[in-house]
Amino acid sequence: MSAGVGVNLENLWIRFGDFVAVRDANVNINGGDFFSFLGPSGCGKTTILRAVSGFLEPSEGNVLIGGNNMKGIGPNKRPTALIFQNLALFPLMKVWENITFSMEIKGASAKERRKRADELLDMIALSGQGDKLPSELSGGQKQRVAIARALCAEPDVLLLDEPLSALDLKLRQHMRSELREIQKRVGITFIYITHDQGEALTMSDNVAVMRAGVIDQIGDGKTIYNDPNTAFAASFVGENNVFRGTVKKVIGDEVMINTNRSGDLMARISSSNVGKMKEGDDAMLFIRPEAFSLAPLGTQGDHFVTAEVHKEEFEGNVFNIFMEGEGGKEMKVSLPNLGQSFESHKGEPMTLEYDVHNAVALPAGVLATE
Amino acid sequence: MKNFSLMRISIWVYLAIFFAYLLGPLVIMSVTAFNSPSFPRAAPWECLTFEWFSALFQDERILNGIKNSILVGLGTVTLSVAMGLAGALMLTQIWPKLRATYYTIIIAPILVPGVVIGISTLVFWDRVNRMLGLGADSFLSSGLFLTVIGQSTFIASYCMLVLVARLQRYDSALTEAALDLGASHAQTFRKVLLPFMRPAIASAAVLAFLASFENYNTTTFTFGEYPTLTIELAQKVRYGITPAISALAFIIVLLTVFAALFNEAKIRRQELVAAARKTATVEELETGKLRLPGFLSSNTAAVLLVVVAMATIAVVGTATVYSPAQCIADVKETKRLETELRIQQLRERRAQEAAQREAEQGANAPATDTAPKPSNDSGFGNVFNPGTLQDGGTETPEEEPDNSGDSSGSGSIFAPSNLQSN
Numbered sequence: 147m148s149a150g151v152g153v154n155l156e157n158l159w160i161r162f163g164d165f166v167a168v169r170d171a172n173v174n175i176n177g178g179d180f181f182s183f184l185g186p187s188g189c190g191k192t193t194i195l196r197a198v199s200g201f202l203e204p205s206e207g208n209v210l211i212g213g214n215n216m217k218g219i220g221p222n223k224r225p226t227a228l229i230f231q232n233l234a235l236f237p238l239m240k241v242w243e244n245i246t247f248s249m250e251i252k253g254a255s256a257k258e259r260r261k262r263a264d265e266l267l268d269m270i271a272l273s274g275q276g277d278k279l280p281s282e283l284s285g286g287q288k289q290r291v292a293i294a295r296a297l298c299a300e301p302d303v304l305l306l307d308e309p310l311s312a313l314d315l316k317l318r319q320h321m322r323s324e325l326r327e328i329q330k331r332v333g334i335t336f337i338y339i340t341h342d343q344g345e346a347l348t349m350s351d352n353v354a355v356m357r358a359g360v361i362d363q364i365g366d367g368k369t370i371y372n373d374p375n376t377a378f379a380a381s382f383v384g385e386n387n388v389f390r391g392t393v394k395k396v397i398g399d400e401v402m403i404n405t406n407r408s409g410d411l412m413a414r415i416s417s418s419n420v421g422k423m424k425e426g427d428d429a430m431l432f433i434r435p436e437a438f439s440l441a442p443l444g445t446q447g448d449h450f451v452t453a454e455v456h457k458e459e460f461e462g463n464v465f466n467i468f469m470e471g472e473g474g475k476e477m478k479v480s481l482p483n484l485g486q487s488f489e490s491h492k493g494e495p496m497t498l499e500y501d502v503h504n505a506v507a508l509p510a511g512v513l514a515t516e
Numbered sequence: 517m518k519n520f521s522l523m524r525i526s527i528w529v530y531l532a533i534f535f536a537y538l539l540g541p542l543v544i545m546s547v548t549a550f551n552s553p554s555f556p557r558a559a560p561w562e563c564l565t566f567e568w569f570s571a572l573f574q575d576e577r578i579l580n581g582i583k584n585s586i587l588v589g590l591g592t593v594t595l596s597v598a599m600g601l602a603g604a605l606m607l608t609q610i611w612p613k614l615r616a617t618y619y620t621i622i623i624a625p626i627l628v629p630g631v632v633i634g635i636s637t638l639v640f641w642d643r644v645n646r647m648l649g650l651g652a653d654s655f656l657s658s659g660l661f662l663t664v665i666g667q668s669t670f671i672a673s674y675c676m677l678v679l680v681a682r683l684q685r686y687d688s689a690l691t692e693a694a695l696d697l698g699a700s701h702a703q704t705f706r707k708v709l710l711p712f713m714r715p716a717i718a719s720a721a722v723l724a725f726l727a728s729f730e731n732y733n734t735t736t737f738t739f740g741e742y743p744t745l746t747i748e749l750a751q752k753v754r755y756g757i758t759p760a761i762s763a764l765a766f767i768i769v770l771l772t773v774f775a776a777l778f779n780e781a782k783i784r785r786q787e788l789v790a791a792a793r794k795t796a797t798v799e800e801l802e803t804g805k806l807r808l809p810g811f812l813s814s815n816t817a818a819v820l821l822v823v824v825a826m827a828t829i830a831v832v833g834t835a836t837v838y839s840p841a842q843c844i845a846d847v848k849e850t851k852r853l854e855t856e857l858r859i860q861q862l863r864e865r866r867a868q869e870a871a872q873r874e875a876e877q878g879a880n881a882p883a884t885d886t887a888p889k890p891s892n893d894s895g896f897g898n899v900f901n902p903g904t905l906q907d908g909g910t911e912t913p914e915e916e917p918d919n920s921g922d923s924s925g926s927g928s929i930f931a932p933s934n935l936q937s938n
């Protein structure tokens with residue numbers, strides 16, 4: 147890959163007393179990658195980041211940065227810089243002093259620091275605002291100052307702990323592309339933490355999906371989205387409709403599942419589970435809302451689903467149809483708006499068709515609650 | 517509507533009474549510093565004088581006391597703020613379950629009577645001194661050391677309370693951020709935590725200095741060869757009080773007013789500057805052309821500060837050229853006349869009495885006991901008035917009006933006749 151410094155987590159365990167916050171994590175992050183940890187609140191993302199930056203000693207296992215074991219090396223000696231969840235800008239220092247704090251530590255002169263600060267301020271499009279105090283900046287500006295401060299330390303690895311979570315939607319979207327832009331420019335490894343799957347998919351080279359201290363899957367965005375490893379990953383990343391049932395017949399890498407509500411349905415077995423699903427196993431079948439298309443009412447078959455329409459929404463680019471789903475939950479169907487006429491079916495049954503390749507079969511497991 | 521205005525009036529009345537209660541004694545005391553009688557009093561007003569200030573500045577013991585108080589104060593400030601900061605930091609680091617206990621222990625010295633702290637400091641360090649085999653003139657038994665140590669025991673707790681309040685608002689992520697950016701723990705402390713704590717440290721230092729300056733009951737056991745101002749004052753008062761002490765009080769009040777106004781002016785100024793920065797444009801900030809508001813503009817405290825400073829300078833100026841000698845001479849003269857008049861009256865009365873007694877003795881010899889004390893004219897209220905005794909005596913005191921203040925006889929301190937004679 148590129149010349150950047152990689153990070154490896156080897157059999158990493160982190161416990162707080164009896165509570166296991168991270169369970170046997172094994173992750174290889176390539177140098178120069180934009181790598182995301184994605185998972186719901188409290189799953190141990192921050193804990194992993196703190197172990198990488200040196201604020202936490204792992205209970206077991208190792209953190210390697212650039213191939214060097216970081217055991218016993220304090221946070222001020224590691225080639226990492228962390229952008230905190232709440233940014234933690236020094237409130238009494240001016241913006242330029244904040245940005246060049248790492249230089250001040252090394253005894254750089256005020257003139258040098260000022261010069262470097264101006265360069266970085268240019269880069270984050272805040273030229274001339276160096277003399278303000280952090281409290282005099284807007285949320286997005288603070289964000290950028292925090293990034294500049296971390297970059298000024300010239301780290302090999304930049305760690306970002308949900309840096310965008312405090313921003314409003316517009317700004318968040320803007321900052322996403324800006325972050326990606328900066329990462330490409332400086333070429334260092336970014337480890338990014340988020341519970342927002344959109345953020346993870348749009349920005350990252352690779353994503354690790356976490357659930358309650360366990361890493362379920364590591365892969366690029368497309369793989370995570372199209373070929374999830376576990377029921378949790380399938381339900382947490384993007385929207386998905388679930389059908390529970392038992393395995394009826396396995397045919398190569400496809401499987402026939404006897405679903406509780408729609409009879410026998412065919413699906414592709416997720417690639418990591420090929421050969422692991424046997425007849426009679428509890429299974430789950432996932433179909434994305436956009437994977438459905440309309441079919442003549444009442445068509446029977448192993449890739450047709452019929453259900454009653456509860457609610458309809460027009461969203462501009464798609465029609466959203468909410469149908470009677472499993473266990474009281476609604477099943478969502480999104481049909482692209484291609485200018486076709488669309489009459490309401492509210493309260494009536496409707497038949498939908500899907501491509502077997504777009505339905506994923508997984509062993510039954512915990513679903514994301516979000 | 518009527519109720520409303522009534523309420524407002526009563527609030528104003530209440531406020532007036534409240535401030536009179538708070539400030540009245542200070543005002544009266546300040547006035548006595550400028551009145552010429554040698555016992556501090558505001559009324560009757562005799563002559564405007566500044567002699568009590570020069571008396572104050574010529575009083576070796578007071579000056580020495582001030583010097584010692586400042587020495588002790590500086591020592592106490594250093595030690596208490598350092599200990600208070602350490603204690604406060606500890607409180608935030610300590611295992612949460614122990615926190616309440618730790619807090620109670622560290623606050624305890626405030627609740628222990630100062631006298632007990634004084635005695636125990638003395639006893640403890642005497643032990644230590646002996647255990648180390650040091651003599652009575654060692655540093656450990658020096659009054660300066662003992663007083664600083666003794667006062668700091670409880671003043672450090674005050675400091676800790678002030679510092680903890682600020683520390684609780686400290687985001688420990690700032691420490692982590694600094695470490696993460698490569699700072700050592702010492703650098704983090706110096707460059708991040710300490711600047712954050714600076715306002716609280718300043719408050720704690722002022723508090724510690726004032727607490728040390730006014731302390732009496734701990735110091736009284738430990739001062740040794742370093743009597744502080746409060747000790748000196750207490751000893752002085754035992755031998756009678758002069759307006760020089762009022763003069764000292766006035767100076768202290770004036771300094772307090774200065775400090776308060778200065779502080780207020782500074783805060784207001786900071787607010788104004790912050791407001792100006794908020795509205796400033798980027799170009800103004802960048803080029804440094806931002807026009808900051810002048811020091812006096814819309815800053816009442818600053819204006820007052822300047823006014824008070826001018827007034828002080830004016831008064832000091834007047835004091836150097838002003839001489840109340842003529843006025844004092846006049847007052848002396850009137851007083852001499854008054855005294856003479858009184859002596860005259862007494863003589864007459866005594867002569868009358870003698871005549872009366874003679875007449876009575878002639879008429880009714882055994883009835884001497886029933887004779888009332890004629891001079892005890894106000895009856896019960898004067899029972900303890902030594903003047904009554906003197907008046908009844910045969911000798912007429914030849915009172916010098918001005919010497920009662922520094923008279924050495926202890927009997928005259930509480931003698932109201934002294935008051936009357938001034």
Ligand SMILES: Nc1ncnc2c1ncn2[C@@H]1O[C@H](COP(=O)(O)OP(=O)(O)OP(=O)(O)O)[C@@H](O)[C@H]1O
Pocket residue numbers: 162165167185186187188189190191192193194341
């Ligand atoms: N110092 C600690 N002591 C005990 N438990 C802790 C500690 N720090 C974290 N935990 C626990 O570890 C788990 C993971 O915490 P972590 O902060 O890593 O979550 P997270 O994934 O970053 O969540 P969020 O998205 O809400 O920030 C949580 O259940 C938390 O309660």
Ligand SMILES: [Mg+2]
Pocket residue numbers: 191192193231307
């Ligand atoms: Mg977190």
